Amino acid sequence: MSGNSDNTTEWWRNGVIYQIYPRSFCDANGDGIGDLPGITRKLDYVQSLGVDAIWISPFFKSPMADFGYDVSDYRDVDPIFGNLEDFDRLIEAAHQRGLRVIIDQILSHSSDQHPWFEESRSSRDNPKADWYVWADPKADGSAPNNWMSNFGGSAWRWCTRRRQHYLTNFLKEQPDLNLHNPEVQEQLLADLKFWLDRGVDGFRLDAINHAFHNQSLADNPPRPLELDDKGQAPVNTYQYQWHIHDKSQPENLVFLQRVRQLMNQYPGTITVGEVGDDNTHKIMAEYTTGERLNMAYSFDLLTEESSADFLRNTLEKNRAVIEQGWPCWSISNHDVPRSITRWNKGFDSEQALARAPLFLLMQLTLRGSVCLYQGEELGLEEADIAFEDLVDPYGINLWPEFKGRDGCRTPMPWFNHGEINAGFSKVKPWLPVPEEHHHKAVSVQEENAHSMLNRFRSLIDWHRNQSPALATAEQQVVDTQNDLLVFYRRAEKESYLVALNLGRSEEHFAIPAEFANAEDITPPLFAGERDGDKLTLPLAGARVLHLKKS
Template identity: 55%
Template sequence: MTDADWWRGAVIYQVYPRSFQDSNDDGVGDLNGITHRLPHIASLGVDAVWISPFFQSPMADMGYDVSDYRAVDPLFGTLADFDRLIETAHGLGLKIIIDQVLSHSSDQHPWFVESRASNAAPKSDWYVWADAKPDGTAPNNWLSVFGGPAWEWDGVRMQYYMHSFLASQPDLNLHNRDVQDELLDTIRFWLDRGVDGFRLDACNHYFHDLELRDNPPAAAHGDKGSVQATNPYGFQEHLHDKTQPENLAFLARLRALLGDYPGAIALGEVGDEERSAATVQAYTAGDGHLHCSYTFDLFGTAFDPAHFRRIFTAFGSASEGGAVCWSISNHDVMRYVSRWTKAGDDPKAIARLAINLLVSLRGPVCLYQGEELGLPEAELAFEDLRDPYGIRFWPAFKGRDGCRTPMPWQGDAPHAGFSAAKPWLPVPADHLPLALDRQEGDGASVLAAYREAIDQRKRHPALVNGTLTFLESGDADILAFVRATPQERLLCLFNFAREERTWEGEDDVVELPPLGFVREVTEL
């Protein structure tokens, strides 16, 4: 692979800045804290660091509501701090990917302030505005991801504006070419500062149906107890409020811009319910759109070979081309150790199986901070919550704060070494025995398993860019496939059963431990 293809088999580590490391003891993580901990990230053997938003923001949605795309929020530091972070990361051989939230801004962004002032203002159509129906109700039935209608009445303009997320996060109108130009200019601003790519938040939300047609009801709306069931957003098939055909042309413009910066990549987040595989295939087809994309398909509770094989197969050509970025955790979902561990399971065994499956897949993979320690989901009291999503739907849905608690660096230090001050979210007591310093040097730890699995991926070209061929296992609890290049062949076997299993292949018989795996390497 050329250097421009560095992403194809890359391992990317996501940092949630608020919770990684606090350097100035205000209880909130910051850019200098990330810089301080970059050697730990490098020690894992990963290729790149994805940093969640650190831009200027009122923090209604913890930074995903941007009020200035070219400024660092003082909570996180300064532009000079970011420049030092980039320099340090590059010195350690790490690339830096930053979050870009292009579908919406904060309602405190100067663009929106001007847009709402008058429907004759120069930026009046920079956001999605629509008249009320004759009876005063919203223009259509579109819903917000965070609950309730996707429309908010504005008494200044005497119109509704669209918000796919919080009411304080108005949707930008990318049908307006000037909006596209300005957003692309913000991309160039960060490229000129040395970033190596962008994680594009909600990248299939960039455009809406200009006719504002109602969405039809969904055939199903999630398992009982899931957020999709507790939140009416999942009751609709989202045909008209996102994933519009115009998205492809804008992604092509973005990709052309990245072409001016060799090696810079676009990693898209696609949340598209039942259409995610088709959307990813369209958004990553050829060399003119996204480099790669990830979805929410592996963020559920199902943990069995049939489920994984069905998902891996569904992505078809995108998966075969390595354009699907696989992830099992991030800042928006319950930590996988808690999702997949059943009563009586050893969470370490679940973690070892999960990371070795992840690095065996074709395409880049994303890890979320704390995965390498095997952290479970934190149980928080309602009064500790900061996530507006969780506060709204409590107790049916507890929100996202449980996966956002501070990283535990030192088991015996105040607040686990994250900060000398009270953190913005509490450090759970059950995270302390899993702190980094407790696992360093322990060959049986989850940390050691992560380092070994990532090292295996680096040492075997077949795991980076080889083909992937599924095998019939003859056992519903075994997932079997082969990764291969002309130089080597890796037989990858994963036992999801809680007891030993035997895999019988054409040429050999392999004994698999409970919740265990085997990779057999053959040089060709």
């Protein structure tokens, strides 16, 4: 395997997972949309990064209202991505290269075109009538309660056939499954088993804390509004309430134990959950403790904020509750603006590029696993997509105050040597390839030993060669009260000191006596120096000290 353990060990601890958004990775059949054969074609590239696993975003049969997160058949590949044989070939090719394959699973909702929902909405007394969340309207005909959709507006949709509302935590085309129904749980577990039997190594469980709702259907309480710097209220009404009753219910913990029991029948397989909540650290701890999820990530590091003070507070909140649970640190994915744009407000483009490896070093040295989104290794910035080119309904609905998720989903640039669409596709792609991404194409960066791509490779290689103790060592964040992010990782026989300068000016840190004899093992990519008992770090500078105890 690419990682440092075999199938029988906890390979995922401190492992690196590379997220592939299939629509935008590589178009093998020339229709402008990436596909499974395209991923297979580029596996040598993925292997060269040194990652342990790939996570493939949804490729199931779907009407594509939310680009695959609205599933109409949990056991088939959508024709735009290929077929089951293409998937089997991808699994085989990945395993030959030592890459594990994690796939998305959407257990909280389906497409409104799924046969289950078509039957469920046909009447109130059909065999699947209770497979989704249905509720009568209030006496005045309004929605059953005040719950809001993640994408804004009411979470309830009216069905004329049943004269009832159905719950939609996301788009109206994504009705919520009723996991309080044991039949629904059995079906979803059977669908997981279908893919495990085909050789997948795990699942990323989408919005998994939305799987259950409070059956009382009590209103959520209002939340104090967080005004922006112009004094304006949030654009999205989802942010106007505390989400007490519509997600993160205790029944979910029992269901996750059932998922784990299934996974345990397939040694070496794992689950990573996406949990967005008002108290994400508590949820991450609960969901990854005991026989539940292996790891979870939240949106805490997917925000606009990236100061040293913010990161200190976030990491300390996590440490205070996570205990034996396990975080997966993600700073970029298919749902938020790219980190090099989002986390570098006020820095020029040269400084932003210098800071990108700094954040990867942070992820690689924190207690937890790492999720790396395609294109981060190239230093791609968020694309500015014209309104007429938008396809994301989330952005179209909330334009212009919110532009949606298309800017982080543009196609991977593979070539910049006269290749149309940067080598992604021979025809017009589903989203345009930004002109500024062409000069960051893989082929361009391959030729430069000091490129962002090769810096990322060297960092992941450095990480893989560290002591296994780094995977599980305890973590302590230091309150430096400046722009340095400093934390210790301590194990029984060795310790690490990690110092990262997230500010604009030179910073200093006094090395504690504990690390007086520590070896400086900082990757050569980073500026900074150690002079006796003091570290001096310029902008984007870093030092990593390693101490072996006698």
